[in-house]
Amino acid sequence: MTGVAEGVRSFGSPRRAVILAAIVVANVQHITRSAVRTWRYAGSDQIPPDSERRPVSVNSLALSVGLPFETVRGHINALIDEGLCIKTDLGIIVPNEVLTSAKVVASEQVVWDAFWSMIEELRLINFDFEAVRRRTDIQTALVLEPGFPTDVGQPPRRLISRVTAEFYVSCILSGAAAYGDWGAASVASVVMVANAEQLAQDPQQAWLYSTQDAPPPDEIRRPVTIREVAQRLNMDRESVRRQFHVLVAQDKLIKVDGGYLSNMKFLQTPAVLKSGMDMVTAFYRMIYDLTALGVRL
Numbered sequence: 001m002t003g004v005a006e007g008v009r010s011f012g013s014p015r016r017a018v019i020l021a022a023i024v025v026a027n028v029q030h031i032t033r034s035a036v037r038t039w040r041y042a043g044s045d046q047i048p049p050d051s052e053r054r055p056v057s058v059n060s061l062a063l064s065v066g067l068p069f070e071t072v073r074g075h076i077n078a079l080i081d082e083g084l085c086i087k088t089d090l091g092i093i094v095p096n097e098v099l100t101s102a103k104v105v106a107s108e109q110v111v112w113d114a115f116w117s118m119i120e121e122l123r124l125i126n127f128d129f130e131a132v133r134r135r136t137d138i139q140t141a142l143v144l145e146p147g148f149p150t151d152v153g154q155p156p157r158r159l160i161s162r163v164t165a166e167f168y169v170s171c172i173l174s175g176a177a178a179y180g181d182w183g184a185a186s187v188a189s190v191v192m193v194a195n196a197e198q199l200a201q202d203p204q205q206a207w208l209y210s211t212q213d214a215p216p217p218d219e220i221r222r223p224v225t226i227r228e229v230a231q232r233l234n235m236d237r238e239s240v241r242r243q244f245h246v247l248v249a250q251d252k253l254i255k256v257d258g259g260y261l262s263n264m265k266f267l268q269t270p271a272v273l274k275s276g277m278d279m280v281t282a283f284y285r286m287i288y289d290l291t292a293l294g295v296r297l
Contacts, residue, residue, distance in 0.1 A: 014172075014186045014233075015067075019075050021169050022065050023085055024094045025162075026056035032162040033141045035148040035293055042149075042156035047096060055091030065173060108161065115164055119297055125203040132284055133291040142289045149294060160295060167286040171279045178275035179252070187243040188252060190232050192262040194224040212273055215264050223259030 028048055031037040041048045062072040076092055079085045085094045098104060122129075132138070175185035199205045199216055209216040230240040244260065247253040252266045266272060291297060 014182045016075055016079065018169065018172050018182060019061070019065060019072060020079060020084060020094065021165060022061060023056055023076075023092055024099070025165050025169050026061065026064070027053040027093050028162055029166075030054055032166060034143050034145065036145045038159050038162060038293065039148045039156070042159040044157045046158055047099060050093065050095050053093045053095075055088050055093050057091040061092070066177065111164075111168075112157065112161065115160070121200065124201075125206045129287055129291060129297040132287045135284070135288065138284055138288045140285050140289055140292075142292060144292060155295060159293060160290060163286055163289050163293075167282050170282040174275045174278040174282070177278075178272045183239075184243055184247060184252075186233060187229055187240055188247055188262065190229045191224050191253060191260055192267070194228065194232075195221040195261055198222055212268075212276065215268065218256070218261055218264065221261055223256050223261055225259040228259075 025032075031041060031048055031052065040046070041052075058073050058076060059069060061076070062069045065072065076085065076087075080087060080092075084098055085092050172182065172185070175189050176182045179185040179188055196209075196216060199209060199220065205216075205220075208214065226241050226244055227237060229235075229244075230237040233240065244253060248255060248260070251263055253260045254263050267276075287297065
């Protein structure tokens, strides 16, 4: 949820931040999915020029993020007015001058640090990254042409950021599909993560409750408050409180002593389980692509 929180802080709302991120991902998708191209623009100072970015149409963007055409067009017009993207004859791009601005670079740093924190946490619970690379059931659009580098001293920042950006956008859209609204999905996801943080930091418990048919019981999950969720998402407390009210009324959250828990019965419904599996699939694809590209995790 770090990416969502940074998006809210920088661009005002989860929806606008995700639309902007989806444009960036679409602009460079042809680069991300080619080993040779993505290594051409792998380092921190090797950002693809505007001429290499493929514009995305409003219609394609609306289909990819699952929102009505007019809603997406309205947000894009606002982003254009703010100078965050531009319209060309072929569609929309986020130009270099935006991607290299101090605000975006600062947000990228926060997300970059969060990514490596996640990798370190996975190492602590003995997650086997190489086992993911050896799997044969992972579907990926990455093309591994011959002749791309496979061993570098420093992590190739731009390469990693492009691959992880696809993962983050995919997860946000999967969550929105389960909850019907990006705002609700963002709030509910923070609650769910906070509830399970203590479990995730204990290798034995992390693996004990690692499958969808082994949910952790309520008594070992940590309740979270509205204030904490608002702080984590960089959202005002009243907006988050309204989301909590709706989610409790829909039996998606439950109020307990000390705060709120995700309703485990709701988390076990087919829609949420599918959303979770979509996120897991996107995660494995991200790890597979990074390791296939020679990134050492």
